[in-house]
Amino acid sequence: MGTFSMPSLGADMEAGTLVEWLKHPGDRVERGDIVAVVETQKGAIEVEVFEAGVIDRLLVEPGTTVPVGTPMALVRGPGEEAIEAPAPELVSAEAAAAPAPSVHPAPPPSAPAAEAPGRPRASPAARRFARERGLDLVGMTGTGPGGAVVSADIERSAASPAPAPHPTRGLDLAEMRRAIAAAMARSKREIPHYYLSTTIDLTRAHAYLERINAERQPADRLLLPVLQLKAVALALRRMPEFNGFHTADGFQPGTGIHVGTAIAIRGGGLATPAIHDTDRLSLDALMAHLRDLVARTRVGRLRSSELSDATITVTSLGDRGVESVFGVIYPPQVAIVGFGKPVERPWVAEGRVVIRLLTTTTLAADHRVSDGHKGGLFLAEIDRHLQEPEKL
């Protein structure tokens, strides 16, 4: 009997709220099927199952917030008998809020979680207030000594509209901001970043896109970010030290090249969903993925694997008009590549000053894992791929 658990959808996630079940006992599921929607700081996430079988039993009621790793459903594998024992009680919102442990054993450490969820720093009074009001300290912003959550924070939180017991799908930008704050603060606290910058000539890539797009309908046209994503993905095949995670055991190379792409959200906020196996997708497939991702990110409907699987991030602020962007690594990743705005500039090529379309390309990487020398080679490799756009 397999277990479907609350997934970790980011290094900073400690708990999630089940919004709804999309599968029910008796339903057959295949690996990758979406079985539930979970509300997190990043919005409502469609969560996939990782094993095939039949949903045997649901262990958590919609509206319940449970820590990462908590079993939420049992999945009967092929040939397995249904459990005869009396069904365990559903974990309800009430039971989860109660201090006593539920009937279920302590959640096992979940594999994708980068670190054990930490106890939020909170004063004794804040803890008592939160318990009396049934509020969760996790994710609350503290204003006390050392950023501790204090009783006034709980009172403010209780005074603001209470979270609906059954959260609706969508984006909570304040929550997202807190998630970004936690991840970025951790990054700057823990990761010794080093930064490299180089100028890449995009003239050929641009010409290639013009040629291809000339015969296409606007909806089918390829955009420059697709070439950049693919170039980064291909470069990573040769430079695996930029693709993966830094954990307590050191660097763990990614099992595939899943490039996360930074997508800004109107009203503030940011998500970096992964495009799985970016290096193996055609440019058209990549473009379709990117359009789909942008659309879903902006309404807050991403899948769990998209949020947790990215092995590197690419950020491009070029359309905001900046010439270079030095990124902050999204932990536990080890690198982020930034593309600036492409601009036409005088450039010396083959002994002559010519007009070229140039972009400043940057790399911020984790010095615990790689050195500047390798970083330079990585940027050069990205450059090389962008000079041969037809091979991307």
Add this chain to the structure above:
Amino acid sequence: MTVQTAAAPKSGVVGNVVQTTYREALHDAIREALLKDQRVFLMGEDVGRYGGCYAVSRGLLDEFGPDRIRDTPLSESAFVGAGIGAALGGMRPIVEIMTVNFSLLALDQIVNNAATIRHMSGGQFNVPVVIRIASGAGRQLAAQHSHSLENWYAHVPGLKVVAPATVEDARYMLWTALEDPDPVIIFEHVMLYNVTGILSADGGPVDIGKAVIRRPGRDVTLIAYGGTLGKTLDAAETLEADGIAAEVIDLRSLRPLDTGTILRSVSRTRRAVIVDEGWRTGSLAAEISAIIMEDAFWDLDAPVSRVCTAEVPIPYPRHLEQAALPQPAAIVAAARATLGR
């Protein structure tokens, strides 16, 4: 009761209040006791002809004579012991010790006799002695005349220990202490003798077991006694300018501690800073902090903070002496820290 602060205006007699000094208030209290009760007498080093080391008893020898205002030899053990004996014999002695450092010579009499006889006699004999002790630093009297060892006495069951911090308490605590059937030690901080304040002319005895809130506030509780009360009230003024409403508790009684007043205040403000001129290690501040932890833990929003004297013998040079003592700036900083500011 009227709340007195050390910073009262110099206004002479206004209505039924008078302006006086802490020294005069003590003098008037002793004189009143001598007049009221023939069993009361004062003894100590230089209390008679010299008028007292801090001039508290000036003029009393002329008024009451050498039987009731007694100069003693320089032997704390002897004259404190004599005071205990007189108390056992039915008198109501007031014994003055020049400084808490010298009181250590009388520790045996105070701890082994005054504090124990009621217990060891099965309640047959009580010891209604009042011992006045000057304590504290600030007058450049160096490391043998400047310490704050109130907590040594507050540690001992069988004693009551009080610390009047205002002119009013200086005036009205003595009679309550004399009426107490057990030994009471009154600590007078040396920097308070010259402080002026206003006094209700018709004030009555004060309940020496109760702390008092000298300034109400909602954001943080500042707990002080004796010589640190004025500095703490100054700190509260500064904090108010920053929008922080500090509540200031004057402990008054160091044994027993008025835990109810402390806990009620801290439960309201959720934060506490204890200001104590004693050394931090093993201090009264440590005891109060432990009480708060034991009984108000779930009301706290910040760790309890202490502002104490630096752990050095009190230095002689003024700048070092001042640097060693709790000062308003440190109190302000500690209070702000409990608010995360």
